[in-house]
Amino acid sequence: MAWRAIDRQTPARDDSDQPLLSEAVKEKIRAFFPRYPTKRAALLPALHIVQETYGHVSHRAMRDVAELLEIPPSQVLDTISFYTHYWTKPRGKxxxxxxxxxxxxxxxxxxxxxxxxxxxxxxxxxxxxxxxxxxxxxxxxxxxxxxxxxxxxxxxxxxxxxxxxxxxxxDPNNARIDVPRSELYDGVKGEA
Ligand code: FES
The missing domain is CATH 3.40.30.10 (Glutaredoxin)
Structure with a gap:
């Protein structure tokens, strides 16, 4: 199999001077801080929250997350480029x-x-x-x-x-799940 380069590390240009993350999103991220010994350790959940809210993690969002977690933006980019799960460009529906x-x-x-x-x-x-x-x-x-x-x-x-x-x-319903979202992740009620 030939190696094929995939450009998923060049984030969408978004160099706005204005912060992107809303106060509500920041609050959701801050809620994770007490669970970890350092703010930096909350980076993965922070990126999940940003992606879930905005669809992808842009340059501007990376800078906002870095500021909130008091780490260099390069560390945020390092992490994003390691995991295929994170998108740095807008995604489809x-x-x-x-x-x-x-x-x-x-x-x-x-x-x-x-x-x-x-x-x-x-x-x-x-x-x-x-x-x-x-x-x-x-x-x-x-x-x-x-x-x-x-x-x-x-x-x-x-x-x-x-x-x-x-x-x-x-199939227009190919993404529809028929159980409450909470049950997907919290297990079936009554299970040990
Ligand atoms: S190998 Fe495909 S789901 Fe585990």
Whole structure:
């Protein structure tokens, strides 16, 4: 397999002199401070909050986070460029994530990835021209027994085959989850 460079480290230009983060967003980030020995340690949740609020983490947002956490902006950029999860450019309405780890690969993830690229006409960390979909691959999504696995926003698609991709993309409800969001992350009530 040939190496392919993906430009996901050149953030969207956003050099505004005005801070981007609202006071409400800063408050959400500050709420994490007591959980950690240093403000710096709250960097990952801070970036999650920024991305969830604004869709991506721009240059300006990185500077605001750095100021809030009292660290150099370069440390924020270092962290963002390490994790594929963070987007430094605006994303489409839906983000497709295909697992690229071993169990899913054995179940045909490479072909699923090719099918998504072909049907969307984009490469990784790119967005379709209509702004509908962005696409990325990530390591294990934690549901290996259902490979090949694909997320559309937070909706998990299991046992995806390359030929399923056009049908999944055509379904307007392909990102809809049918349980309350809290249950996705807090486990089923009553479980030990
Ligand atoms: S290897 Fe794909 S979800 Fe774990």
């Amino acid at each position: 839906k983000t497709i994530v295909v697992c690229r780890s071993l169990s899913c690969q054995l179940m045909g993830a490479d072909e699923v990835i090719d099918s998504v690229r072909k049907h969307l006409g984009v490469e990784e960390h790119e967005t379709t021209a209509d702004g509908e979909y962005s696409f990325v691959t990530e390591e294990c999504l934690g549901t290996c027994e259902h490979g090949a696995c694909m997320l559309i926003n937070e909706k998990l698609h299991k046992r995806v085959k390359p030929e399923d991709v056009p049908k999944i993309l055509a």
